[in-house]
Amino acid sequence: MTALPTPRLVDRFGRIGRDLRVSVTDRCNLRCSYCMPAEGLDWLPKPEMLTDDEIVRLVRVMVGLGITGVRLTGGEPLLRRSLVSLVERIAALPHAPSIAMTTNGIGLDRLAAPLARAGLTRVNVSLDTIDPVHFNGFTRRDRFSDVVAGLKAAADAGLTPVKVNAVAMRGVNDRDVADLLRWCLDRGYELRFIEQMPLDAQHAWDRSLMVSQTEILDRLRERFTITPVESRGSAPAELFLVDGGPATVGVIASVTAPFCARCDRVRLTADGQLRNCLFARREVDLRGPLRAGASDAEIADLVIAEMALKAPGHGIDRPDFEQPERPMSAIGG
Ligand code: SAM
Ligand code: SF4
Secondary structure, eight states: OOOOOOOOOOOSSSOOOOOEEOOOOOOOOOOOOTTTTTOOHHHHHHGOOOOOHHHHHHHHHHHHTOOOOOOOOSSSSGGOTTTTHHHHHTTTSSOOOEEEEEEEOOTHHHHHHHHHHHTOEEEEEEOOOOOOOHHHHOSSSSOHHHHHHHHHHHHHHTTOSSSEEEBBBBTTTTTHHHHHHHOOOOOOOOEEHHHHHOTTOOOOOGGGGGHHHHHHHHHHHSSSHHHEOOOOTOOEEEEETTOOOOOOEEEEEEETTTOOGGGEEEEEESSOOOESTTTOOOOOEEEHHHHOOOOOHHHHHHHHHHHHHHOOOOOOSSOOOOOOOHHHHHOOO
C-alpha cells in the first residue's frame, strides 16, 4: 500500500478537514418538526442529484486530500436505492475511509446486514423519544416501531456501538429524556443529545425553545448520577458517565458550547455543492465542473480553496447571524 495522502484541507486557523459528510438524498419519510414542514419540501429533481459514479469520484478525490472518514446522511440516506452498492464502492477505494451513516432507522431492519457486509462500520440512529404518541406527534408519521426494529437490526448486524441521536424540544419531549436514556442503557445503545440548531426549513428556531445542555443534564440528574468524563478529545459530544460508568451519555452543545475550534468536517450536498461549514452562507459547485469534464486536480483545487476559507465559528450568538438558506435536510446533517 502506498503512503497515506498528505492532508491538504487546511484552513487559516490550522484546522484540518478529515471527516466528509455526504448527503445522498434530500428526501425524507419523516417530517420532524425541528427539520421540515408537514408538507415536506421541494425535492431536488433527479438530474440535479449526483450519480453514484460522481459521488464515488468526489470521495476518491477528497480521500487524496486527507479525508479519512465518510458519513452518509441526508435527508434520509436509506431512501437512496443504490445505497448498498455505493457503500461497497467507497469501501473499495484506495486508502478507503471509514464509512458511517446517520439515519432515522426506517428500513434499517432490512438493510443493516447488507450495509455492514458492504463496508458500513458505524450508524447513528435518530430517536427523540420512546413515547410513541410523542414520536407520532412531532415526526408526523406513525413509524416508531420501524425505528425500534432498525436499531435492533443495526446491533445484530454488528454496527456497534449503535449510537442514538436525540434532539430535545421544550414542551414536546424534554420530559422524556431520562426515559430515553434508561431505554438506551438497557439495550447497550449510546445516547447523544444534540442542542436544537437554527437549521429548520421553516426558519422558526427560537433560542428560548432550545433545550440547552445544562437543562438536559439537570433533567437526567433527576434519575441518574451524571459526572463529566475528563477528556472530551476531538469528538463534538461532551461525554458524561451515567451512575459511575462505564455507560456514558453525550451532549453535542452546538449552540451553547460550540466545537468550531476543533471542527474537522467538510460537507457535500446531494446536488454536488461543497460546504465548509453547516452554517456556511456560500457553497461551491462541484457538479458543474465535474460534468464539464474537469480533471481530478481541478476538482481538488476547488475543494482546497474553499476549505481554506472556513470561518472560525458559526456565530449563532452574533447579532449579524443569518440562518443558511438551505435546511439541515438539504445540506446533510
Ligand atoms: N434523516 C436522518 C436522521 O434523521 O438521522 C439523517 C439526516 S438528519 C438532518 C441528521 C441529524 O440532524 C439527525 O440526528 C437530526 O435529529 C438532526 N437535526 C435535524 N434538524 C436539526 C436541528 N434543527 N437541530 C439539531 N439537530 C437537527
Ligand atoms: Fe427526516 Fe432526519 Fe429531518 Fe427527521 S431529521 S425530517 S428524519 S431528515
